[in-house]
Amino acid sequence: MKAILSVKYGTPETLKLTEVAIPNLKGNQVLVKVQAASLNYSNLVLLTGKPWLARIAFGVTKPKYRIPGGDMAGTVEAIGEKVTQFKVGDEVFGDLSDSGWGTFAEYVAADEKALALKPRNLSFEESAAVPMAAVTSLQALRDKGNVKTGQEVLIHGASGGVGTYAIQIAKALGATVTAIVSTRNVAIAKSLGADHVIDYKKQNLEELSQNYDLILGVNGGQPLSIYKRKLKDTGTFIHVGGAESQMYQTMLQRPWLSMFGKKKFVSLLMKVEKEDLIAIKELIEAGKVRPIIDKTYTLNEVPHAFQYFQQGHAQGKVVITI
The missing domain is CATH 3.90.180.10 (Medium-chain alcohol dehydrogenases, catalytic domain)
Structure with missing residues (x-):
């Protein structure tokens, strides 16, 4: 072969x-x-x-x-x-x-x-x-983030493999979704159901008035201190991808970032799970994910x-x- x-x-x-x-x-x-x-x-x-x-x-x-x-x-x-x-x-x-x-x-x-x-x-x-991108999104949002109906979710880097699934899965879980993308990806994010789409070339994350229950860092390079300020008091930041240095920062600085208050910082290591693959299949066949x-x-x-x-x-x- x-x-x-x-x-x-x-x-x-x-x-x-x-x-x-x-x-x-x-x-x-x-x-x-x-x-x-x-x-x-x-x-x-x-x-x-x-x-x-x-x-x-x-x-x-x-x-x-x-x-x-x-x-x-x-x-x-x-x-x-x-x-x-x-x-x-x-x-x-x-x-x-x-x-x-x-x-x-x-x-x-x-x-x-x-x-x-x-x-x-x-x-x-x-x-x-x-498989890998969709299951990563599912495990981040459902398992690590415990996303529930009515919560506010911010996806930083929402136009790649994981990000495009994250928009749809967060919506399927009942969240209100804000997607941060570049100018050329605004239309894609809107077509996938994002409630709010931010063009990072035109608006800075720090300028947003909204705070979030969960921030998913798919391809975000913002300092962790900024993500912390944009979380609600009991919010969670999950590092999925992007800058390698930020992965290590999330892992090493987590105790200090979480020392005061109830905000959490997590790095996701996706696990291959047949049950999660089947769950994604069901969402796809139900027309909720593509x-x-x-x-x-x-x-x-x-x-x-x-x-x-x-x-x-x-x-x-x-x-x-x-």
Whole structure:
């Protein structure tokens, strides 16, 4: 089969399209003919080996996982002897970042726990754009943020993969949503249901009169002190992405930031959960959530896809068709 190989940490140019053997199945795995995959921030970490702390999981001197790619959608071609939830011909989607990666290829052997039946109302390309980003948003808002009906939610960096899902999931949870985006992304945020859209090139976060029950920092570079001032007395700030330095600040400064009052500061580490993938599927089939796809590339164009994604300006998701 054809697959993208990553044999050393580096740049998109180090990725090579080559022929490798179709993977053998273990008892709890299914062989999936991959129809589409997508890019997430963790794909950049696996490519570059940065931040260095990530190498503990990804390989110290070179990538532990030779075929990158976590999100995918495809068709079940064969099943292991212990598989009970799927049969040959099922159309599935999932996130393999916790079970070996490998979706930038024509076939992948996937643990059945990482997969769910794909949404009936989405194409393979649309389904591949869902798993990691949507589940990250769900876990941040529902689990870490405990968002409830009537609360005020601010999403800083609402136009990328996680942000576009966060707008929709926060609305599905009953929140009033304010999205902060650049000028070219205002229309997208409005189309996804944001109640208020702030163009950060025209208005500064500090100028907003509103305070929030939850601030989701998807791609925000504001000092934590500003986020703290914009929280309600019992509000929560959740760091999901953006500046690496802010992740460490949130983790290390959390005790001091939370010392006085009831404001909380949290860094989210997404966990691959089948139940959450199914919950997202149900929201999609109910018409409450939809993927936004910016660009689509073929398998042999994966290096170009990484180059584009690395720029940090994708509107929604970048998808790979296999």
